[in-house]
Amino acid sequence: MTVASAxxxxxxxxxxxxxxxxxxxxxxxxxxxxxxxxxxxxxxxxPMFRTLIVSLFQVNSALASxxxxxxxxxxxxxxxxxxxxxxxGRTLYFTLVSTALELILGLIVAxxxxxxxKWRWLFRTIVVIxxxxxxxxxxxxxxxxxxxxxxxxxxxxxxLGIIQNYQAWLADPTLALNMVILADVWKTVPLVAFFLLxxxxxxxxxxxxxxxxxxxxxxRIFRSIVLPMLVPxxxxxxxxxxxxxxxxxxxxxxxxxxxxxxxxATVAYYAYxxxxxxxxxxxxxAISYIITIFILVLSAVYLRLLxxxxxxxx
Amino acid sequence: xxxxxxxxxxIHVAAWIVAIxxxxxxxxxxxxxxxxxxxLITTPLQWIPSTFDFSRYATIFAGGADSVGTTFRAAxxxxxxxAIGTVAISMVVGILxxxxxxxxxxxxxxxxxxLFLATYMLPQIATLIPLYLILNSIGLLxxxxxxxxxxxxxxxxxxxxxxxxxxxxxxxxxxxxARVDGTTRMGALWYVVLPAARPGIFAAIMFAFLLAWDEFxxxxxxxxxxxxxTLPVAISEFAGRYTTDFGLVAAGGIIAALPPLIVAxxxxxxxxSGMAAGAVKG
Numbered sequence: 001m002t003v004a005s006a007x008x009x010x011x012x013x014x015x016x017x018x019x020x021x022x023x024x025x026x027x028x029x030x031x032x033x034x035x036x037x038x039x040x041x042x043x044x045x046x047p048m049f050r051t052l053i054v055s056l057f058q059v060n061s062a063l064a065s066x067x068x069x070x071x072x073x074x075x076x077x078x079x080x081x082x083x084x085x086x087x088x089g090r091t092l093y094f095t096l097v098s099t100a101l102e103l104i105l106g107l108i109v110a111x112x113x114x115x116x117x118k119w120r121w122l123f124r125t126i127v128v129i130x131x132x133x134x135x136x137x138x139x140x141x142x143x144x145x146x147x148x149x150x151x152x153x154x155x156x157x158x159x160l161g162i163i164q165n166y167q168a169w170l171a172d173p174t175l176a177l178n179m180v181i182l183a184d185v186w187k188t189v190p191l192v193a194f195f196l197l198x199x200x201x202x203x204x205x206x207x208x209x210x211x212x213x214x215x216x217x218x219x220r221i222f223r224s225i226v227l228p229m230l231v232p233x234x235x236x237x238x239x240x241x242x243x244x245x246x247x248x249x250x251x252x253x254x255x256x257x258x259x260x261x262x263x264x265a266t267v268a269y270y271a272y273x274x275x276x277x278x279x280x281x282x283x284x285x286a287i288s289y290i291i292t293i294f295i296l297v298l299s300a301v302y303l304r305l306l307x308x309x310x311x312x313x314x
Numbered sequence: 315x316x317x318x319x320x321x322x323x324x325i326h327v328a329a330w331i332v333a334i335x336x337x338x339x340x341x342x343x344x345x346x347x348x349x350x351x352x353x354l355i356t357t358p359l360q361w362i363p364s365t366f367d368f369s370r371y372a373t374i375f376a377g378g379a380d381s382v383g384t385t386f387r388a389a390x391x392x393x394x395x396x397a398i399g400t401v402a403i404s405m406v407v408g409i410l411x412x413x414x415x416x417x418x419x420x421x422x423x424x425x426x427x428x429l430f431l432a433t434y435m436l437p438q439i440a441t442l443i444p445l446y447l448i449l450n451s452i453g454l455l456x457x458x459x460x461x462x463x464x465x466x467x468x469x470x471x472x473x474x475x476x477x478x479x480x481x482x483x484x485x486x487x488x489x490x491x492a493r494v495d496g497t498t499r500m501g502a503l504w505y506v507v508l509p510a511a512r513p514g515i516f517a518a519i520m521f522a523f524l525l526a527w528d529e530f531x532x533x534x535x536x537x538x539x540x541x542x543x544t545l546p547v548a549i550s551e552f553a554g555r556y557t558t559d560f561g562l563v564a565a566g567g568i569i570a571a572l573p574p575l576i577v578a579x580x581x582x583x584x585x586x587s588g589m590a591a592g593a594v595k596g
Contacts, residue, residue, distance in 0.1 A: 043467030
């Protein structure tokens with residue numbers, strides 16, 4: 001039974017009573033939700049509003065006393081800056097590649113987590129590990145692995161005879177971005193896999209048995225049963241990962257500080273640099289608003305897809 | 315029959331590859347943390363050193379006032395305080411809110427829920443400057459209390475989402491039976507819904523703890539001294555300052571990763587059941 005239909009079934013027998021209880025329930029709901037609203041809206045929505053105001057002024061220091069109103073000037077400055085568009089390009093590349101890799105590898109690992117393995121509990125415990133490693137530790141770890149002088153990747157590849165000389169993995173802008181993606185994917189695939197596993201376990205076993213009776217092949221079972229049943233989980237993962245990837249900051253800060261030659265400066269890092277290193281708070285606020293708009297547009301598209309997939313709550 | 319054996323073998327080989335991919339980088343970090351510095355930087359790398367060097371752990375746990383140990387131990391304490399505080403507050407606030415979303419009928423229910431979920435989409439960076447000023451004006455800048463407060467706002471939407479989905483899968487009849495016996499709604503939530511929602515609660519605790527322990531951007535901007543600096547900030551400083559001593563960074567990283575690792579391993583079995591009921595209509 002689906003959650004949506006369960007709700008309807010419970011709703012039908014008591015239509016009269018419900019009307020009377022409506023206001024009482026509304027009042028209770030108000031008090032129950034008040035703490036969450038104060039915490040979340042006070043720390044996120046209200047500051048977002050203040051940032052909008054800052055983005056309309058020229059603010060060049062935290063203690064600035066002269067802050068002329070510039071209207072949309074900060075936005076025009078940002079939008080006409082090629083550095084900004086380059087950072088958007090890198091962010092889109094990071095988002096697209098990391099989300100795609102995480103989804104594909106996540107599906108495979110989810111299948112393995114769900115498979116009839118001998119030591120399944122041990123396998124699940126091992127797969128959870130990368131997810132639990134804090135992002136900053138993960139970044140420091142991969143920075144060590146990719147190190148040009150003593151890194152494990154160089155040691156491994158030379159000892160296997162794959163490369164002749166030690167490479168500087170984080171010294172080339174494009175290569176560095178791909179290496180950061182690799183580190184991010186390593187940490188995130190388990191999370192995606194467990195998410196998809198939750199969807200996989202919800203598929204009734206009878207479906208597989210019926211398919212087996214029909215002697216359906218594996219690719220066919222995957223295409224006709226697994227994929228359609230997983231659409232809700234896949235769409236949630238897509239939304240969450242796309243948004244997270246678009247906002248990526250921590251791993252960039254800890255691994256490369258946006259370098260080399262801005263090669264890994266994603267748009268969130270660019271906003272951070274502008275606001276906090278250059279002390280250009282007005283322009284930094286404008287960039288963060290442009291990021292917000294990008295994300296809201298992305299998520300509006302996604303939410304529409306989600307609603308179509310008949311998600312329980314939306 | 316033969317095809318089944320071959321498939322099973324294939325699956326086991328694939329599982330081995332995934333397991334090695336998960337463990338190898340961490341294994342290297344563990345080895346690096348106990349390899350003497352001069353062995354660590356030799357080429358070709360000697361993977362397993364002939365002698366082990368535990369001095370970095372000694373520095374971190376027992377180092378004197380001028381060593382990195384002091385900062386690290388302070389950060390460990392701060393991270394623990396902030397993470398536990400954030401989880402506790404978020405769980406209480408989240409359970410109450412999730413119950414309202416799952417059971418009560420009120421105006422704008424869906425709009426409010428979507429708004430909560432939408433806050434997750436907003437970039438943290440867009441709140442930093444005003445939050446800095448607010449925290450500064452109420453004297454909570456560079457305090458663990460201030461950091462806990464802002465971290466809660468990140469964690470609560472997640473908890474609300476996981477729990478309201480989970481609460482909806484618990485049959486309403488259970489609760490109604492209790493209420494016929496004269497229990498209030500809050501009584502029913504405590505005595506009936508919460509025990510039935512245990513997997514969802516554990517999954518939410520695990521998510522909340524990992525999120526709070528991992529949080530970096532707020533900590534980077536809002537903390538500056540040993541009074542409130544958390545482990546992610548301390549480690550990123552370490553990694554910036556001791557670029558040549560990967561062993562020390564590795565040792566710190568392993569200690570910082572232990573608490574979330576333990577939590578994740580203990581609660582791992584609830585994640586699937588906690589989300590299976592919630593995230594997907596089942």
